[in-house]
Amino acid sequence: MAEPLQPREAVRRMASYSPPTAGRRGRLRLDFNENTVGCSPRVLEFLRKHLDEEALAVYPEYAEARRELAEFFGVSPDQLLLTNGTDEAIQLVINTYVDAGDEVCLLKPSYAMYRFYAELAGAEVREIPYETGTLAFPLEQLLAAITDRTRAVLIANPNNPTGTGASVEALARVLDRAAHAAVLVDEAYYEFSGVTLLPLVGKHPNLFVSRTFSKVYGLAALRAGCLISQAANIAWVRKGQSPYSVNAVAALAARAAIRDQEYIRGYVEEVRAARELLSSELDRLGIPYYPSQANFVLVRAGDRAVWLRDRLREAGVLVRDRSYELPGCVRITVGTREQVRRLIAELEKIW
Ligand SMILES: Cc1ncc(COP(=O)(O)O)c(C=O)c1O
Numbered sequence: 001m002a003e004p005l006q007p008r009e010a011v012r013r014m015a016s017y018s019p020p021t022a023g024r025r026g027r028l029r030l031d032f033n034e035n036t037v038g039c040s041p042r043v044l045e046f047l048r049k050h051l052d053e054e055a056l057a058v059y060p061e062y063a064e065a066r067r068e069l070a071e072f073f074g075v076s077p078d079q080l081l082l083t084n085g086t087d088e089a090i091q092l093v094i095n096t097y098v099d100a101g102d103e104v105c106l107l108k109p110s111y112a113m114y115r116f117y118a119e120l121a122g123a124e125v126r127e128i129p130y131e132t133g134t135l136a137f138p139l140e141q142l143l144a145a146i147t148d149r150t151r152a153v154l155i156a157n158p159n160n161p162t163g164t165g166a167s168v169e170a171l172a173r174v175l176d177r178a179a180h181a182a183v184l185v186d187e188a189y190y191e192f193s194g195v196t197l198l199p200l201v202g203k204h205p206n207l208f209v210s211r212t213f214s215k216v217y218g219l220a221a222l223r224a225g226c227l228i229s230q231a232a233n234i235a236w237v238r239k240g241q242s243p244y245s246v247n248a249v250a251a252l253a254a255r256a257a258i259r260d261q262e263y264i265r266g267y268v269e270e271v272r273a274a275r276e277l278l279s280s281e282l283d284r285l286g287i288p289y290y291p292s293q294a295n296f297v298l299v300r301a302g303d304r305a306v307w308l309r310d311r312l313r314e315a316g317v318l319v320r321d322r323s324y325e326l327p328g329c330v331r332i333t334v335g336t337r338e339q340v341r342r343l344i345a346e347l348e349k350i351w
Pocket residue numbers: 032033084085086087088111156159160186188211212213214220223224225
């Protein structure tokens with residue numbers, strides 16, 4: 001019998017990543033940091049109005065989406081690339097700037113897809129741990145880890161799963177230190193923290209900022225995101241992007257989603273109130289956690305982490321065990337106060 005085909009060395013060596021996405025519908029989804037009530041009803045209205053046979057028959061066009069999204073983000077259309085979620089933005093930045101053997105700096109723990117795409121490209125990954133005890137952004141350690149061989153630095157702000165953030169000033173120091181490298185600041189949870197590097201795009205030619213429609217906008221199923229940088233960078237990155245990587249429904253939905261900012265403001269306010277409620281309830285129950293700037297809270301469940309996830313699942317509440325990267329930690333997405341009350345009611349029964 002013929003030998004099976006062998007993949008590239010980088011594929012053989014990379015760690016697998018298969019998030020637990022099965023069987024989530026109908027449960028209280030506090031496991032993926034999504035919008036827990038769904039997108040603005042105006043998005044569905046807009047889709048109903050614009051979707052017909054022709055809209056589905058033609059290849060997608062992005063000019064309107066790019067113009068409207070660029071205006072919304074306060075940049076010019078040639079500074080913005082519509083992407084198939086943040087994931088494609090990460091992959092494109094790596095594909096554009098990183099060769100096999102090049103150095104990529106990441107933080108640990110952070111969003112798994114940074115390592116995924118860096119390893120897939122055959123890069124040499126350097127991981128800098130978040131501060132022990134506080135999980136604060138390890139600025140000095142990161143600055144020290146950046147070398148002349150560093151080709152990319154990927155940072156989530158606020159970070160997943162820690163919920164901790166970095167200041168604009170700290171990130172500006174990273175941009176200066178890594179002036180020869182692409183620095184991606186992934187602002188997937190920006191709406192909950194209010195901290196953004198977008199105003200610095202004109203000043204730093206190595207800065208890339210990504211935004212997503214998967215979190216506060218409630219469109220994770222559609223896969224839409226944006227990558228923003230100086231026009232010359234975006235031109236190079238676009239050169240390596242498949243011409244139709246974002247589907248037409250996603251492009252339409254993204255346009256509709258940014259128009260209803262009242263809905264987004266209302267949801268963000270609700271999440272902030274729910275985050276406070278969750279914090280005070282965890283205090284009352286004596287369960288320690290890390291203060292968060294995002295729509296999730298990392299809870300320190302000790303040796304009961306996996307047990308807690310499984311008991312909550314039996315009660316129809318999904319949370320994410322992170323003990324494989326932070327021993328004893330469980331990440332809980334924050335949605336509405338009503339959802340927090342349901343979670344707490346279940347927690348009280350089992351804790
Ligand atoms: C930091 C961070 N970036 C990006 C994403 C995913 O974004 P997208 O759905 O836009 O690919 C996540 C999802 O968990 C995340 O935590």
